[in-house]
Amino acid sequence: MIYEHSRTGRRATAQTNPEMDKLSDIPDALLRKRPAGLPEVSEMQAVRHYTRLSQKNFSIDTHFYPLGSCTMKYNPRACNSLASLPGFLSRHPLAPDTHSQGFMACMYDLQEILKHVTGMHDVSLSPAAGAQGEFAGVAMIRAYHDARGDTARSEILVPDAAHGTNPASAVMCGYKAREIPTGRDGDIDLDALKQALGPQTAGIMLTNPSTVGVFERRIKEIAGLVHEAGGLLYYDGANLNAILGKVRPGDMGFDVIHMNLHKTFSTPHGGGGPGAGPVGVSQRLAPYLPVPMVDYDGTDYIWLTEKERPESIGRLSAFAGNAGVLLRAYVYARLLGREGMHRVAEFSSLNANYLLKRLMEVGFDAAYPERRASHEFILTLKKQAKELGVNTMDFAKRMLDYGVHAPTTYFPLLVPECLLVEPTETEAKEDLDSFVEIMQTIKQEAETQPDLVKQAPHTMPVRRLDDVRAARELDLAWKSDS
């Protein structure tokens, strides 16, 4: 904690005269009576403290990070440096349109690129994160039914493998979430879907490839069934990386999609944001898109607001979402081009399938062995847990010792003792092979010296944390001893 370095009266610039502080011309009445309780450290101490912390970081810049369902791919530095050009950075969001034409041109182009790559009729960039994109998507489904006077629809269907945000977004928009089971082969249980569909169905939320890492093969049939029942199809863009430019959600029959630019379009990821979760829609939902959007009248780029789009579900944030994140995605898309996007899909799938096959060869069990992986796949360590008493969490912790961030563990919930592995297209074959070797080593350790694995990690700044106690006895706020 930086507070532990704090000494009363210490300043960043240690040798300046403290009397200087008294030269303030702020009236006494406006000054706080008690100091704010900020850490008092020198600049050197602050730099060292945060540099040390950053060195403890396990990140994509330093380690293989195959976190399934998260698409932790490498973010090209160019995206960051171009989005940080002074013209972008110093543009005020209230600057007149005539002073913002460059930025607006980028946003317009990004809307167009996302339309093309998803096959949707129209796109709005304004949702500030994936979850807000989901909320916007379901709100548009609601607006569509309401506008038609079709107000008895009360349910959103969600597969049991779905991300937890899906049912949460449905509930936030006033719907009841109803779960549809997944079949043994990883596809949706079609009979259960048929039984669940009816006049109460507002829509279905799907991820394709699904959260179990396989492509939903009967998507056309599902789309037909849902549309026939009067419902709409929502596409969660979590796994868009696998099909980027290859298969388009619009062509599969989806009516609404949200995209996670931090996954597929290589913008900053994790740490709670800032994010960007643009939404795309089919023609019949276009009037409801959140504002503002950018249009081009042949001469100028202009903002479309509530005035031009009166049926919009409204605004989700001040101004146009997270401009800097959208710019990074725009640069990324332009760097790749159409062919590059195809290669993203091809190599992310190739890497996942190569890794899956090799891990199966060295004795790991796939959750869906008969299926081809999409850009990610699930292993189940059920056998190891049962026979050796070494579970998925033990494997995950031991990987840290070997310099690998663990894949996603215990998600999706329907596969016991699972690891959801997503190597992404940015990893080289040597790095994939090295991961296989590490997994093989840990497997041998689990067989011969299980305690070594069960007590891992051994080389990290902190050892195995008591996550049960941490959750039961929540202690989140730092308090001074004095």
Added chain:
Amino acid sequence: MSDTPKELRYAKSHEWLRDEGDGTATIGISEHAQELLGDLVFVDLPEVGTKVEAGGDCAVVESVKAASDVYSPVTGEVIEVNESLDDAPETINEDAFGNGWMFKVKLDDATELDSLLDADAYDALVAEEDH
């Protein structure tokens, strides 16, 4: 040899139910369910007086691995909840079929009990899912 109590009934979603014989029933989650979830850290119980539907979610159990809905096996009204779980969710891990009970329901329709599984059928279900 199974430890699944013979006197209880079971739902496919891994809840158990004890028919108290007076039009009420006590409900919890099975030993198998607690084992899959691992160490529980939080239990969200329904409020007394809540109407529950058979198959409807009415409580949440959360472990370090996962948060999972608990479904009521029967339709009725919640008449009592096991408040000691608020401070000691681990009771479910320690004694799922006993002190780890979650809530009691006044049954709307006692014949609903007939559609639940007996211990043998539940064991077969667990074996099948484990396969």
